[in-house]
Amino acid sequence: MKQTIKWGIIGCGNVTEVKSGPAYKMTEGFELVAVMRRNLELAKDYAERHNVARYYNNADQLIQDSEVDAVYIATPPDSHYYYAMKVAEAGKICCIEKPMARSYTECKEIQDAFNNLNQPLFVAYYRRSLPRFNKVKSLLEENTIGNVRHVSWYLSRTPSDLDESDIYNWRTDAKIAPAGYFDDLACHGLDLFTYLFGNVKTAKGIANNQQNLYSAKDCISGSWEHESGVLGTGLWSFGTYKREDKVRIIGSEGELSFSVFGEVPVKLITRNNTEVITIENPTHIQQYHVENMAKHLNTEFQHPSTGETATHTAWVMGKILGQI
Template identity: 80%
Template sequence: MRQTIRWGIIGCGDVTEIKSGPAYKMTDGFELVAVMRRNLELAKDYAKRHDVPRYYNDADKLIKDPEVDAVYIATPPDTHHYYALKVAEASKICCIEKPMAPSYAECQEIQNTFEKQSLPLFVAYYRRSLPRFNKVKSLLEDHVIGDVRHVSWYLSRTASDLDKSDTYNWRTDVKIAPAGYFDDLASHGLDLFAYLFGDFKSANGVSGNQQNRYSAKDIISGSWEHESGVVGTGMWSFGTYQREDKVRIIGSEGELSFSIFGEVPIGITVQNHHENLVIENPKHIQQYHVENMVKHLNSDFQHPSNGETATHTAWVMDKILGKI
């Protein structure tokens, strides 16, 4: 009989309300027993609404709680490295929100620490576990569009109300997210491309701050090559007149198109025939990611998103930004 793994969450903010937190409660083999937030009243409120027995405003107390077997770090990325090393010191299982850390160097240290201690380490690049993207992967493996030649991703959005105001937003604070929304959003797609086409062989890019609304970068372009020979390009612009999110995978016989963030149909075009394939995401979008953690911990199944894969994604991002 397998043992139930008891989880604690550090940083029970918006991402944990619907996307992730409930998945830890509803997954057989997992139990959510504690949460932490710096504001004790907010931590208490979260615990009450989600029926979590214990709450803290001190991360060390949650990490050292003997009734907590595993820790999910859901804070802004600038504290991921700090908390992850504390979780490793406590010899506990860990899952870290993406990006794993703001830099490749910090990701390397986290990964090496957990690897040396043979501790399970997961990172919440949950698209690797979603049915819609695994369908894309199977279509590629079945050579539906022939041999893949290149992939392109264009992501743009209008300036948000937060961007136009004096309200603090950690996602555009250069000290926390040096490349702004690129750190938060582009990491998802680049990680997915490594999953679909194999590891990146090389990458480079150009970046800047065109709007001067905040300290982080607001426009980035990149190009890369996968070890498989697939070539890719990306453009991420966060001050345009409209929102757009489109990936095109071009093959020798056709193409696939889809959105990284929008729940739009997967477009399949082969010769003169086009069809749309609809695959809906679950209500709690990290559900399959969390379920795969249970499978990894209780069988020979290898979770697709771990410290090693996330560290590689961090390397790609730093290469595009010219940081390494």
């Protein structure tokens, strides 16, 4: 008989309202039993609205709760290392929101801690579990575009009202996210490319602050090579006149194009045909990611996003940013 795994969430903010939190309640074999937020009233409000039994404003109390078997860390990345090491010390299962931590060094130390204790560690790079991206993976494996030569990703957006205000935003604070929105957003695509094409063996890039609206970088370009021989290039610019998000995978016999963040169709172009493939995302975007954790913990299934894969993504980002 499968054992029910009881979860607690540290940091029950916006990301947990629809994207992730409900998935822990909906998944067979999982139960959400506790949440923590520094503001006790907000923690209570979340618990009451989502029918969660217990709430805390102290993370240690949640981690040490004997009814909690596993902890989902959904705080900003500057505290991921601190909480993850506490969860490891407590000997509990852990899932960390992306990016895994502020640097490759922190990620490596977290991963080593869980490895040494033989404790499961997952990271919320949920695109590895989404049907639309697994369709892309299957099209590549079926050799629909021949031998893959190159992948490119262009991501841009206009500066937001928040960027141009004095209101604090951790996503553009260099102490938390040195490359700003690149840290928060580009990690998703770079992690996805590793899932599609295998590990990266070399990477480099240039990072700049063109707008001087905040302390973090706002324009980054990068290039990399996968161990499979696929070359990659990326440009991430957060001060342009419009939003754009397009990935092109070029092969010897055709190409695939799609968006990392937008729910636009996947387009398959070959010499004699163009096919448009529409696959909608689930209401709770992390649903399949969370369900795959349950499968990993209860069967022989291997979850596609672990501490090991996320640490490699952190290494790629660190190389592009010149931090390694």
